[in-house]
Amino acid sequence: MLNDWSYVAIFTVISMFLPAAAIAIASFLAPKKPNPIKNSIYECGVETVGATWVQFKVQYYIYTLVFLLFDVEIIFLYPWAVAYNQLPLFAVVEVIIFILILLGGLLYAWRKGALEWV
Amino acid sequence: MSVEKPVVSLADLCSRYEGLLVPDERQGFEGYLISPDHLISFCRSLRDDVGYDYLSSVTGVDNFPAEQMEVVYHFYRTTGGPSFNLKLQVSRHNPVVPSLVPLYPGADFQEREAWDLLGIRFEGHPDLRRIMMWEGFEGFPLRKDWREPFFEDEAKPFKSRWPDGQVIRSEDQNPYKNNVRYPNDFDPEQWTPVGDDALYKGMLNLSQNIQSEFKTDQIVVNLGPQHPSTHGVFRMVVVLEGETVLSLKPVMGYLHRNHEKIGERNTFLQNMPFTDRLDYISSMSNNFGYALAVEKLMGIRPPERAEYIRVMMAELTRFLNHIFSIGFLLNDLGAFFTPALYAIEERELILDVFEAVSGSRMMCNYFRFGGVARDLPDGVLEKIKELVNDRLPRKLEEFERYLTKNDLVRIRCEGVGVLSPEEAIALSAAGPILRASGVPYDVRRADPYSIYDRFDFDVAYGLHGDIYDRYLVRVEEMRQSLRILKQVVRDIPEGPIMSGKPQYQARVPPGEAYGRVEGPKGELGFYVVSNGKPNPWRYHVRAPSFINLTSLATMAKNQKIADVVAILGSIDIVLGEVDR
């Protein structure tokens, strides 16, 4: 008997065929007449100046860092949520304290201005 | 607004410059002539001491074949009153004039335009580049001795194209290149487009002094010309850090067709339909301004009924334009076409009226010198009454209910793109932009034309000068337009609609006139110079969209890139008028 994960695996493999087939079919059927103008980068009809791949504003990355912290913590909460009904009161109180610590972390990031878009 | 009492009167100032300031005594001309050396000091006194704080129009006149070029300025007071005309006469060979940009920043684009099209060099202008034509263009197309590639004749009406049964095409008479001028050492075979080096120069690295713990690169992004939200082929070069705009330069001229040159080839009457093509959303207002200018020259006034019809059409146009612009402002804020389409529904009803009276929905060509082209057909007045008394107020209220208190609209609009009253005046902003900044300046009140002095209406104005106030001003102006319209449809008399008999050729005596109306987008001025011939010698349009764009860079600085689009939408430009 296959377990349910195998079905997901089968599905994933099959679903890879769809975009691959689409791109393959289109590459057979679609015309290909490239020229330098067509292949230039679109910037509203004028030539682009300066590099695109530059050092971007750091704010995008700060969000990522904060996200990483909280995302990991969400994962901790899931097992607790599943077993919620069977848990002793102590464990529940523990997790509630954990959530409060999370809130504290959020407030800290807030105070530090990490959530400000500047 | 700083309402400081003028320290000296205009007459005092003129007497102080006795001898340097000469009244223009040519037949039909007005204003004063001054020499370039004294322009700056005189204008500073004019602005600071006499209170002429608003530079409405800067343009030039080529007096070919005389070796002389004229620069014409029109100044106004934002407290109201007639204009002060100032002229400079310089040599045509190398016309150099001091720039007024340090005193009146609103002269920026207008001086660039005069340089571009007439070759008048403005000494001290911070960025004197071509504005309509491209870098590397040879010659100055508004000069009288400049000829277009398929030049046919100096002025219309052209000679018969089939004089002896054989059709002559101007292309045959004037094969391409006969009139094309190339810069020296130009080889078409070797030509590669000159990049925008001059444009980009000074844009990058202009804010190295910004303090930051992290090194971030700035990028230059072009928004436009092929962009979904620039309302046409308009381009903004934006320097971004992250998503914040550090500086912005507008680039225009992609739709340039040398409207003024064509206008000078046309006869006076032929220009009437041509003005429709300026701001094609509100053609009736364009007709109005041009008709006023030429009527001033001819010294005639239309009969009563025609005046009422004119005001009626102008106010319907204002309503139409504002509702359209609010709809598309919402589009620029990211609403997916629903407000715009609701607005278009109302616009269509007004266009029905225009079609009924003029035969055309957008290019109305309805005004004539001394009246209007046709009387109102039967039933149209009833239709207009129904619109202004019932439908339009109801729909306007509906619009307000959806938008005015909408949180998302307020969040996006309040405090964004702020223009202070001082900046707005200095940058020669006009119309809703100026009024939203808290300067209640409306040509209909400040310098009444036609029969606007009879009607009871308020000048709408805002206090904060942000996008939201511009929106509110537009809504309030629509309401005031309806108020005027209600009085018009109540009072409109019977009678003739043309003074004198209709004529194909307007006889315009020599002279100059500046006719201005409060168009929906701002002060729309027509500067017309006649030399008594059937064609205008000079035909200049003070396009409100164009001059309002002068303030775009100021408004957009340090805003987010998403707001730039909204700010542009709040200026409400039409590229037909910007580029001309």
Next chain:
Amino acid sequence: MDGAMILEWVIKSIFLILVMTGGFAYVTLYERKVLARIQVRIGPNRAGPFGVLQPVADGIKLIFKEELVPAKADKLIFTLAPVLTVIPALIITAVVPWGTEVTLFGRTIKLYLADINIAVLYLMAVTSISIYGIALAGWSSNNKYATLGGLRATAQMISYELALGFAMIVPVMMAGSMSLVDIVESQKPVWFVFVQPLAFLIYFIAALAEINRSPFDMPEAEQELTAGYHTEYSGMKFALFFMAEYIKMIAISMIGSSLFLGGYRGPFVDQLPALGPLYLFIKVAIVLFVIIWIRATLPRIRYDRLMQFGWKVLFPLALLNVFVTGVVLILVGG
């Protein structure tokens, strides 16, 4: 036995993929029709009766479109990005049940692909992956609008994912299981949306942000970034992004229906399990309608406000909601 089983799952997988792609095609038509009616227009009505062949016509057109690849782009990633965007959109639907069991050709067929015991976690994981395609598409195009759009998309999606995660914990707590089948079954007495309207609201808002739909469609904000991360894409690759977006819309509606709106449950579904997919279909259609309605109505939120809203309003609210739910469950459950 195993061979037959595998065949059954393969057929089910292919069937699901076909349903999702067909659904994608007709959601585009649905959206255009609904938008048109809201905007006093008619909408597509030329291809076939009521325009029903419009998606087919669009598809054929896109297949025969020339595909342009910018010379300066990173070509491998540029081609891979649309594929990477579509796959997560498809496989996220694997764990959503459409019904219980029906008997067909003498076989008992389960109306879901997989009933894995940590389905909600799986949903979270797949949503995270789907960011990659978009971020890579924006980056590899070497286009300024696309890069900005890709960065925006990344920052936006991760910000709202937290709120989404917390909103999805609530049904898990109520049902005591992470399996979507169990969650749906435990809504037999009452749908969770009536018990937890706030969690549903947070889920819905965060999901809109997650799939970049209006009013959170910043990454492809037409008004400033032309088309955002897929500016440089054309032809079939563009169609794949489009497809991913619409399949995500359907997936989000399906998941939302399962978590909060009782999924396939409805009157008489216990007696007649074949009704299950129908109920789910109706619920999905209603949720989709709301999504389209929002698009037709609201202007876009500015980017910085959007991030602020996500971090300073939605996330703390979701956190507090979990907290309150925990406390209330203790008090009620004793």
